[in-house]
Amino acid sequence: MNIKKIAQLSGVSVATVSRVINEKGNVSDATKRKVNAIIEKYNYVPNINAINLSKNESNYIAVLVPDITNSFFGQIIDGITKVINQKGYHLILLNSDENIDIEVSHLRALGQYNLAGIFYTPVHRVNSLSTGLVQKYNKAGMPFVYIDRDLEDIENSGVYVDNFKGAYQATQYLINKNCKRIGAITGLHNTKPGLERYCGFIKALEDYHVNADELLIKTGDFKFDSGYKLTKELMESSTAPDAIFVMNNLMALGSIKYAVENKVDLTNDLTLICFDNLEMFQWFELPISYVDRPTTEMGQVAAELMLKKIKGIESEKFENIVLKTQLIINE
Template structure:
């Protein structure tokens, strides 16, 4: 092997997880003797040598927090990261940021790297809400906090937004403005935000006695292009919607670009509400009505929960904690009575 062997190489040769190799290297116990011997043999065979950072794991503290987000280009996440970093620095911790690009395979590689680097804890917006990717963190006894998306199969602390509540309020506002033909650009239903915002849309329509029309439901992927494509599709319907609800900021940007290209006049021929207060919201004419989330608070609370776990690491584990922060509808000028 020409390159320097890594802990992942040892885990592969020994046919165990990275977390199990880490436990043997750092003499943490809890590994069966035959497995330990197999790992030690792999270390010898590969001539694996721990880095200085990995050796610091023996002290069980590196003052480093790993942060994983799915999309570094999404303006929603920098505010969360800013909240984490502000609190972390105050407590003498530093953050290491990685983006999974929405791939559970990349997320797993990042997690293995974090374990090797000896991070004290991890805050993540997961690409896979089943929780499969974080099993090695749990095995290594590294505290985890999930932010914005829930993790189903592991009891980890979670900080979420009232997605259904925010979507319900947005659609209800459109209904109060006189709209009945309301389309949604939905996010993926296998994510907490995508499913909950869709459910809020459906509930608002049904509570108002408005029939749900499949032609006005667009399944997006939280990316700009899907917002663009779905808006064009709505515009080509024989029975156009009079209002659109977009489920995230990037799809909102795509929607605005499509409206401009099509010549579908915002605030005159179609009304609009977006989820997330995007930068362009107040620059457009008319200004966009949006559901605003307390992004900085999401990050700050996430770190506070993680710090609490770190400080109580040797004590009896606490029960899983979940906090749901409240979004706020910011009413501007993009919702007019339909003509």
């Protein structure tokens, strides 16, 4: 079924059907009812992309994130939609699953659509294929807004948090609790948050003259399984820590699973602190402190940046907004 067939069955011109679909132009109520009845009968869905191209505009904005299972990104998306839906825009959601090949495939596919803009959280900071595609989009005038992460060689407006300070404060908290063997499960260092949190952790240890034992520092991938595996490695080593700073919430879930399975007392035997909140910390009254981020606000700020770019009213070529974190103590 296509627009020509709808026109034939309705006994009107293609132009009239187009006006009914787009709700533009002068069409009598009787004709509208007749055309809409045919559309409904045959479950006809207009090609939105073709309609947008014909109007040289789009109401669709894509968001490409690395892990849709992480509640952090769900809250970001909630913040985005709170803003853009009020302005008549709709969101197309894509998940790269922390996989560069999937990310590149999605970026290529987005070039086939007429989009108003793209929200983007890269898997890695340095990736020639993603960088090349983003460069092409930028040259074509496609509005881009980074969220949480960026590409090292391509400037675009973005919204971030102060990962360094948040990690510093979390480590400072463990030191002030008189933890002697402080371990860490970091995120990927080739991402902005992974590197900045690691640097904040190391800087706090240096400032307080605490030994940064390399045997107690493990590099994870921001996912549950690595949190479990690396906690197991730390706790079953000859130099087991008395505290672990887990640098994202999903890895922290893996750490909690290990602790529960092995009856590790998170009050007396091991102190866990992580970056990012999970509601289950409150639901089950877990004694886990965390660095909280204003996630919904991040999405809202990113959406406001995007709307300014779409309308061409940015005050500067690039705006990088860094929001504050907050250390939440649960004991």
